[in-house]
Amino acid sequence: MERAIEKEIITRLCEIVGEDHVITEGERLAPYGQDALGELFLPDLVVLPRTTEEVAAIMKLANEKLLPVTARGGGVGYTGGAVPIKGGLVLSTERMNRIKEINFDDLYAVVEPGVRTYELQCAVEARGLFYPPDPASFRESFIGGNIAENAGGPRSIKYGVTKHYVLGLEIVTPTGEVIRAGGRTTKNVVGFDLVGLICGSEGLLGIITEAILRLLPLPEARRTVRALFRTMREACACVPQFVRAALVPAAIEVMDRHSIRAVNDAFSFGIPDEAEALLLVEVDGNRDEVEREARMVERILRESGGFDVRRAETAEEERELWEVRRALSDAIKRYGTLKLNNDVVVPRSRIPELIERVEQIAQRYEIFVVNFGHAGDGNIHVNFMCDGDDREAVRRAREAVRETFAAALELGGTISAEHGIGYTKAPYLRMALSEPTIETMKRIKRALDPNWILNPGKMFSDDR
Ligand SMILES: Cc1cc2nc3c(=O)[nH]c(=O)nc-3n(C[C@H](O)[C@H](O)[C@H](O)COP(=O)(O)OP(=O)(O)OC[C@H]3O[C@@H](n4cnc5c(N)ncnc54)[C@H](O)[C@@H]3O)c2cc1C
Incomplete structure (x- = not known):
């Protein structure tokens, strides 16, 4: 929503935070108009307070003038939370950094x-x-x-x-x-x-x-073990085995074949072609305990069908094993200009079923899908990839997203484990929450924000 900000408001904001900390020019506004999704919604103004008192004065003024305010952190959210879709003011916290x-x-x-x-x-x-x-x-x-x-x-x-x-x-x-x-x-x-x-x-x-x-x-020591698998099902089915062995790793990450190909092609990690899935398992604690647990992890991975099992022996090897996972987000961009990244979650024993359902959905809608994620939590990032200019493909990808959410819910999970709702998932909120639950949340919102000025257009389909 375009909104000409009254001069008086700009003057008062300059009085609160100082002229140097109010941005009004187009070019300098743009970096505050998007997050990791990459969709641009320009704010009318950006204000950069330094203290709590300044934030309080800004909010009082915004509430008096019914001006939308969107708080911004690092701006790397995935659901548009920090993006001012109703215009108004972006309140960046970048100077509150002590x-x-x-x-x-x-x-x-x-x-x-x-x-x-x-x-x-x-x-x-x-x-x-x-x-x-x-x-x-x-x-x-x-x-x-x-x-x-x-x-x-x-x-x-x-x-x-x-x-x-x-x-x-x-x-x-x-x-x-x-x-x-x-x-x-x-x-x-x-x-x-x-x-x-x-x-x-x-x-x-x-x-x-x-x-x-x-x-x-700080834990005294860490160890990471990596294993490759011939199927994604095998890799995911391995996850509950750790709990059965009374072992709680610090992390269990999974990557599917398309993830592996993408990082291999982009960064030549040399992972063999027959790998259809990869698991990274980290244990931490005191040195002796970590050595014992790392050996247990190795054994469980091998017994579950893992091959080319590697245990990091040095900090450098540790870094190298994790580099494959860190390179992933950028590497998969080769599969399409539009990435619909959905961070669904299910109880961890249901991951194999989720992956199977997602692959069937992708086939049915003829959409390329890349799956990876935090297998230890049952949190899989399902990335539907397509050409963002191909409207028909985008429509099919969005249908695939809806079905994926339905599958996660049916398996006892939900539609977001980490990225939140923002504006991208607001249309799906009713799939996950009942009407009385949503209304309870809205009542809390209205009690604290009677004029609905803070981050309007997010989470709910309407601001009432
Ligand atoms: C490559 C990549 C990997 C990611 N991996 C993960 C992951 O592993 N786990 C995960 O959980 N997320 C992940 N994310 C998503 C995202 O980074 C997280 O949600 C992160 O917490 C966002 O932090 P931010 O500072 O960038 O917040 P922003 O994007 O700036 O804001 C996010 C939301 O927080 C609100 N907000 C910001 N600051 C304040 C404040 N001071 N007071 C009140 N509200 C505020 C904003 O209004 C907005 O609604 C990933 C994103 C990317 C791009």
């Missing part, structure tokens, strides 16, 4: 929302501590974006997702009040769990201006 405290004895860190995930991981690791949430976008994503999306990643099977590491939050409400939820302790049952409410709220309920994050001692 790590305020790392507390070793009490195992927490206090950070502003614009700290990059990777930066925090490095800072705490330098102190012998560990922040486990590890979305594959960790080099670009911000902590605020991770909390708003409740980001997961390969390590979720053992360590859980972002919400399991959020002890406390400072939040600016859509009407400009500053509230605090939780605190510095793991145990805290005073009042409603507002921390839980904000985690995964996709920037609809408030703007996170500070987070207190739980840390762990």
Whole structure:
């Protein structure tokens, strides 16, 4: 929606954050108009606050003037959450990027929302501590974006997702009040769990201006084992075997044959042609335990049909094994100009059925599909690839997406494990949630944001 911003609003925003931190010119607005999806919606204005007080003043003004506001972190979301589809103001948190405290004895860190995930991981690791949430976008994503999306990643099977590491939050409400939820302790049952409410709220309920994050001692050692398989079914069926052996790996990642071909062709990893699937399994803990578990992993992989099983012996070999997985997102772009990436999830024992269903769906709609993901969590990224200019192919791909969601739901899972709903999945929300559930969520939204100015057009099909 085009909206000419009144001069008075621009003047007041300049008073709040300083002239240098309000962007009004077209060219400089564009980087704030898209995320990893690549669809551009230009904001009318971008504002870059530095403090909580500035965020509160911006929200008060926006609420008074009924101006849409979209909070932005690293801008690498996959469902358009940070994109201002109704125009208005983008509130970028990039200047709120301080790590305020790392507390070793009490195992927490206090950070502003614009700290990059990777930066925090490095800072705490330098102190012998560990922040486990590890979305594959960790080099670009911000902590605020991770909390708003409740980001997961390969390590979720053992360590859980972002919400399991959020002890406390400072939040600016859509009407400009500053509230605090939780605190510095793991145990805290005073009042409603507002921390839980904000985690995964996709920037609809408030703007996170500070987070207190739980840390762990850094595991002494890690080991990764890689195995190739002759079928995807065999590779996925192997996953529950680890639990049966009373072993919880730190990560179990799977890639299908098209993923393997793509990274092999792009980066010459030398993976043999007969590989139809690849599993990467990481274990961590104290040194002796890790050696024992890595041997167990090797055995389970071989007994489950794995071949060319490799165990990293050095940090360099470890990096090389993971490089195959990291190269994947870019490498599969060769299969089409449009990638419909859907992060469905099922109970992990149902992954083989999900993969079978997805391959049947792809065949029926004559759409190329690439599957990979966090097998340990039952979270598979189903990527339907096509030529974005071919309208008929895009239509078929979207039908295939709908059927994939239906299959995930039938198998006891759901339509998004990590990327959230944003605007891309809003049309499918009713497939996953009942009417009373959606209405309850909307009531919470209306209570906090009576004018529906914060991130309009997202999650629900209508803003009422
Ligand atoms: C290559 C690639 C790999 C990925 N891998 C993973 C993965 O393994 N696991 C995973 O979970 N996701 C993954 N993602 C998706 C994405 O990176 C995550 O959702 C990430 O958390 C987004 O962080 P961000 O800082 O870029 O958020 P943005 O995209 O900037 O914003 C995301 C949402 O958060 C809101 N938001 C941002 N900051 C705030 C704030 N301070 N207060 C309130 N709301 C806010 C925005 O309004 C928006 O709705 C991947 C994406 C890419 C491109």
